[in-house]
Amino acid sequence: MSETENGCVRIEFRENTAEIVLDRPEKHNALTPEMYRQLADCCTKANEAKEVHVVVFRGAGEKAFCAGSDIKALEGYEDFWAWRNRFDYIPPILALRKPAIAAVKGWALGGGLEIALACDLRVVARSAQFSAPEVQLGWNGAGGAAQHLTRMCGYGQAMKILLTGQRFSAEEANRIGMVEYLVEPGEELTQARALAQDIAAHSTVATQAVKAAVRGAMDLTTEQGLRNENELMSLCFAKAEQARLLASAKGESG
Secondary structure, three states, X not given: OOHHHHOEEEEEEEOOEEEEEEEOHXXXXXXXXXXXXXXXXXXXXXXXXXXXXXXXXXXXXXXXXXXXXXXXXXXXXXXXXXXXXXXXXXXXXXXXXXXXXXXXXXXXXXXXHHHHHHOOEEEEEOOOEEEOOHHHHOOOOOOOHHHHHHHHHOHHHHHHHHHHOOOEEHHHHHHOOOOOEEEOOOOHHHHHHHHHHHHHOOOHHHHHHHHHHHHHHOOOOHHHHHHHHHHHHHHHHHHHHHHHHHHHHHHHHO
């Protein structure tokens, strides 16, 4: 099978950002098991690259961000046990220490919706369409849609999306709190890149601390969260002090 038929996920480095591209446009960027691992590898590279401050996720082509997992590829799992122990591509996205932005156009269905939800911010074209169609196929999604939708949009909206499997518009996604930036079609990537540059201009320690604090707030008690924020702020101070001392030492040696 050729790379084009099987699809790929690639990473592109741009200044101080990385773009992770779902590149299977002839299949609306539907994901195969091989692409799951490629996606995880790209996340690891972005995490480890010191020059990368922000990560942007996008889909190749004009029609889709990601149409979810390739249903035909799912037939390759021998049985339920093989599925249960499959490689999961969502945890590597959630493990990104750096802020992650989804630039969404066209279809973001099933796993595509889950990738967008796993990011920290979503820049979405008004023409985009979302859905979690798994229930219509006889199963539930397993990539975090229930977790993220409930936290972002509330219990009722999460149940509406997940129990019906119906498509909903970018306007509706914005109304229920799932979208941070709603833009005109064709502007989603430009706006996502501009947003990435705005964030990347800040201290990497500060932006990663903010992400850790907000992510922690979803699971910690208020008391635990406050302690976490204090430790993270102390880390930022320590980093600034380290930079000051290094600069001073260089001045003295010069």
